[in-house]
Amino acid sequence: MIKMIVANWKMNPSTLEKSSKLAKSINLDPRVIICPPFPYLNEVKKTGAVIGAQDCFWEKEGSFTGEVSPVMIKKLGCKYVIIGHSERRWILGETDNVINKKIKACLKEGLKVIFCIGERQEERKSKKELVVLKNQIKNGLKGLSKDDYSKIIIAYEPVWAIGTGKACNSDEAEKIRVFIKEIINDSAILYGGSVDSLNASDYINKAFFDGLLIGGASLKVGEFKRIFKKIKA
């Protein structure tokens, strides 16, 4: 049984009006969590959708130009927050240490954390993916208690599969899911990376992920509805 579908809109759509319209169209179920850019959070919340932020800082307030705190997003109505997305790791240079601080700060505010991990192409080619994933989990969750783990949702998103149309084969993904489960048994585990209506059900029915993290396809109403129908069936 699918636990959640996270719609990660990244830096889209281009206007507030479009964000409201899109949210209304894809809010098909309380298990759909919409993560829009910060300026649209309030508007999307008004549609009745469950909302999450795409990132946040580790301090509550202060001199941190450009940053947004866990307290602020919580007050806006966010229940979830994505931390450690590969675009933040590899475009913005976010380290495991930074990710760890953010996760701790978010849990302190009672937010549920969608913690992204994933290996890069060269790491998979050299068969280092398991070591890489284990280190990301170990470093990202350093200092957390077993009780905290149940508030963490792990999103396995191989970097080479994100936005490329080259989704991870479901057998491969299942091996990774089992591996993650052995390290951290109490967290839900999602798959993300080029999910579409043709492959979505494989991650739930052939591999046994608890849900999906969907980027590109969450901006296309027809495709998102088709995905939802397939995984609910």
Ligand code: PGA
């Ligand atoms: P994608 O993005 O579905 O467009 O591959 C997934 C993600 O980055 O969360």
